[in-house]
Amino acid sequence: MNSQALIRVIATREFLARIRTRVFAITTVLTVVGIGAYILLQAYVLNKSATSLAVGFVGTAQSISAPVRAEAAALGETITVQPYASLAAGTADLQSGTIDALVSGSGPSTTLTTQSSVDPTLETALNDQARQQVLTEYLTQHGLSPSDALGQLNFSVGVNELSPVNAARVEQIVIGLLVAGILYVTMVIYGQLVAAGVIEEKSNRIVEILLATVRPWQLMLGKIAGIGLVALIQVVLVAGVALVLASVTKLVSIPTLSVDVVVSGIVWFVLGYLMYALLFAAAGSMVSRQEDVSSVALPVIMVLVAGWILALTVAAPDPGSPGTTVLSFIPLFSPVIMPVRIAAGVAPFWQVAISVVLVIATIFVFAAIAGRIYRNSVLRVGGRVKFSDALGLTPSGEKLT
Amino acid sequence: MRAFGDNRRRSKAMLELRHLTKRYGALEALHDLSFTVQPGEIFGFVGANGAGKTTTMRVVLGVLEADSGNVIWDGAPITFAARRRIGYIPEDRGLYPKMAVLAQLEYFGRLHGLKRNAAREASTALLERLGLADRAKSQLQSLSHGNQQRVQLAAALVFSPELLVLDEPFAGLDPVAVDSMTEVLRSEADAGKPVVLSSHQLDIVERVCDRVGIINHGQMVALGTVDELTDRGPSRFWVDAPRAAAGWYDSLAGTTLVEQDGSRWLIQVGEGADDQAVLRAALATGPVHEFRRDRPALTQLFRDVMSGKAIDE
Numbered sequence: 001m002n003s004q005a006l007i008r009v010i011a012t013r014e015f016l017a018r019i020r021t022r023v024f025a026i027t028t029v030l031t032v033v034g035i036g037a038y039i040l041l042q043a044y045v046l047n048k049s050a051t052s053l054a055v056g057f058v059g060t061a062q063s064i065s066a067p068v069r070a071e072a073a074a075l076g077e078t079i080t081v082q083p084y085a086s087l088a089a090g091t092a093d094l095q096s097g098t099i100d101a102l103v104s105g106s107g108p109s110t111t112l113t114t115q116s117s118v119d120p121t122l123e124t125a126l127n128d129q130a131r132q133q134v135l136t137e138y139l140t141q142h143g144l145s146p147s148d149a150l151g152q153l154n155f156s157v158g159v160n161e162l163s164p165v166n167a168a169r170v171e172q173i174v175i176g177l178l179v180a181g182i183l184y185v186t187m188v189i190y191g192q193l194v195a196a197g198v199i200e201e202k203s204n205r206i207v208e209i210l211l212a213t214v215r216p217w218q219l220m221l222g223k224i225a226g227i228g229l230v231a232l233i234q235v236v237l238v239a240g241v242a243l244v245l246a247s248v249t250k251l252v253s254i255p256t257l258s259v260d261v262v263v264s265g266i267v268w269f270v271l272g273y274l275m276y277a278l279l280f281a282a283a284g285s286m287v288s289r290q291e292d293v294s295s296v297a298l299p300v301i302m303v304l305v306a307g308w309i310l311a312l313t314v315a316a317p318d319p320g321s322p323g324t325t326v327l328s329f330i331p332l333f334s335p336v337i338m339p340v341r342i343a344a345g346v347a348p349f350w351q352v353a354i355s356v357v358l359v360i361a362t363i364f365v366f367a368a369i370a371g372r373i374y375r376n377s378v379l380r381v382g383g384r385v386k387f388s389d390a391l392g393l394t395p396s397g398e399k400l401t
Numbered sequence: 402m403r404a405f406g407d408n409r410r411r412s413k414a415m416l417e418l419r420h421l422t423k424r425y426g427a428l429e430a431l432h433d434l435s436f437t438v439q440p441g442e443i444f445g446f447v448g449a450n451g452a453g454k455t456t457t458m459r460v461v462l463g464v465l466e467a468d469s470g471n472v473i474w475d476g477a478p479i480t481f482a483a484r485r486r487i488g489y490i491p492e493d494r495g496l497y498p499k500m501a502v503l504a505q506l507e508y509f510g511r512l513h514g515l516k517r518n519a520a521r522e523a524s525t526a527l528l529e530r531l532g533l534a535d536r537a538k539s540q541l542q543s544l545s546h547g548n549q550q551r552v553q554l555a556a557a558l559v560f561s562p563e564l565l566v567l568d569e570p571f572a573g574l575d576p577v578a579v580d581s582m583t584e585v586l587r588s589e590a591d592a593g594k595p596v597v598l599s600s601h602q603l604d605i606v607e608r609v610c611d612r613v614g615i616i617n618h619g620q621m622v623a624l625g626t627v628d629e630l631t632d633r634g635p636s637r638f639w640v641d642a643p644r645a646a647a648g649w650y651d652s653l654a655g656t657t658l659v660e661q662d663g664s665r666w667l668i669q670v671g672e673g674a675d676d677q678a679v680l681r682a683a684l685a686t687g688p689v690h691e692f693r694r695d696r697p698a699l700t701q702l703f704r705d706v707m708s709g710k711a712i713d714e
Contacts, residue, residue: 006512009512017497200497206496209509210495210512211464212484
């Protein structure tokens with residue numbers, strides 16, 4: 001039986017043992033529901049602000065209802081016109097909430113009445129059209145053609161941006177942070193599951209039977225692979241739900257949440273998880289009791305937390321800065337920094353490729369070290385294994401029971 | 402009795418431990434330890450706590466490496482592949498508490514190279530044989546101690562091992578469970594497999610094992626069949642002669658009194674002396690109701706060894 005087949009058998013057990021647990025079901029459902037609720041809420045709030053206004057126009061005011069509606073539409077707001085013969089009828093409807101605003105009078109005496117707050121777009125459109133109405137009358141009285149005169153105004157000032165701000169920039173950074181955040185949280189949770197799994201086998205002494213059959217590194221890799229697959233399924237599930245909901249509600253335009261952001265996010269998850277899971281496995285092998293999992297996993301978690309804080313404080317404010325670029329090349333930080341740069345569109349392909357190579361190299365180094373620590377520690381019960389012993393630096397100081 | 406699993410692979414191989422030495426820092430856990438286990442033989446390994454039994458078994462399994470010496474299987478130093486054919490019950494029991502019994506056995510079967518279907522068949526058959534078929538879907542932790550022990554045995558047998566190494570297989574079992582465990586081990590041995598087991602329960606070892614090794618401070622201090630071991634030492638006879646007076650044996654050369662209990666005398670017969678002369682002398686005093694070789698129980702022998710009394714090999 002070759003190594004691959006053995007690792008697959010081990011990984012399958014780890015996978016099945018965890019995917020069937022209530023914890024997996026609950027965390028997955030909660031995350032999906034949480035993200036779904038967040039997106040739907042956002043979409044609802046955005047839609048609310050863009051809802052059409054029902055505006056009543058009384059008597060003479062009706063003459064400007066059509067141009068007001070046209071200008072508001074150009075500004076991105078829909079207005080439904082409701083004509084009224086008398087001010088009293090209009091006011092009654094306004095008070096009952098049938099309409100949102102009431103326009104009365106004409107020219108300089110045009111009045112906008114609302115329940116409480118004035119919609120700024122409506123006010124702007126109304127001002128423009130009332131003034132234009134007055135101007136048109138004035139020009140006509142003085143024998144000038146209003147269309148000629150107004151034609152003179154048909155221009156816009158030229159705009160030059162010396163350093164243009166990409167409108168989609170903020171949205172991209174949010175997406176990048178979202179990807180990095182999901183990776184960060186998942187690596188912390190599943191990394192600790194790896195450590196706990198190693199300790200479980202150690203405290204139950206199953207490891208002694210297992211190691212009579214398989215090599216320590218096969219056992220370690222099988223465990224990491226099986227738990228990693230569960231994590232990957234959760235990540236893909238959560239990302240998929242977020243993507244579908246976001247595009248259905250048109251909250252995030254698909255170009256910014258591009259396929260390469262999602263695909264690279266998954267690649268970074270796989271790499272980051274492998275790198276950290278090896279550290280978690282090695283840490284777990286050094287203690288014997290489940291209570292010690294947090295103390296031994298803490299140093300590894302600290303590194304992850306540091307990366308996440310740097311993503312929030314350095315990468316997010318300025319993804320293109322030299323500081324962010326340097327951080328994104330440090331293998332331990334790459335998985336949470338690089339997604340932010342990629343989403344912001346400031347990571348050239350060659351830079352991503354180099355950091356991927358660096359992380360893969362780190363994984364190989366960690367695999368060698370973690371394999372050694374695991375092999376030297378996993379059969380020792382009792383207190384915490386000393387680091388020098390775990391690395392095999394002290395010759396034959398071991399005692400098993 | 403039906404043999405377990407696939408016994409077609411009767412390797413008839415012998416296990417040999419040659420001059421094993423293992424140190425933990427200042428402590429010498431094994432010192433020049435050697436013994437062999439023949440095909441079809443149940444070898445009992447006894448010794449006080451910390452004597453080196455578990456260390457020896459771990460060295461055989463390759464879980465631990467000896468500083469020097471060899472484990473020879475089938476005439477050659479044991480390989481990792483050969484070790485994968487060993488059915489092992491470690492001192493500290495090891496199974497997944499939350500895993501279903503059947504799934505657990507299948508897992509161990511597959512780790513030892515069985516295909517999915519073969520692993521399922523072997524596991525199901527074993528559970529049936531051990532009377533656990535109705536618990537196949539139960540989590541291990543819901544089983545009684547004795548039943549968990551049976552599952553542990555099943556995990557060691559599910560892949561039809563060629564050699565069994567069992568550390569304290571009888572620990573915590575009631576007499577009925579001991580009998581069924583014994584029966585299983587006997588049938589495995591009868592299939593030609595060497596079986597090595599350690600135990601503190603010397604009465605069981607005496608009953609079950611073909612050969613016994615007593616280990617003390619990492620050294621083999623006594624080795625042989627139960628009869629061989631108990632035959633060692635001075636020959637002593639219980640003589641029940643109600644009319645005998647003190648000193649009735651004095652005329653016999655090399656004969657000394659060890660103990661007197663009412664009308665019963667424990668007489669030690671010296672090297673080369675004739676035990677039949679003792680019987681004749683006793684008969685000369687009157688009726689003799691008992692004349693019996695005093696064979697120490699393994700327990701007594703073990704105590705003698707532990708208390709440092711030499712046993713001549």
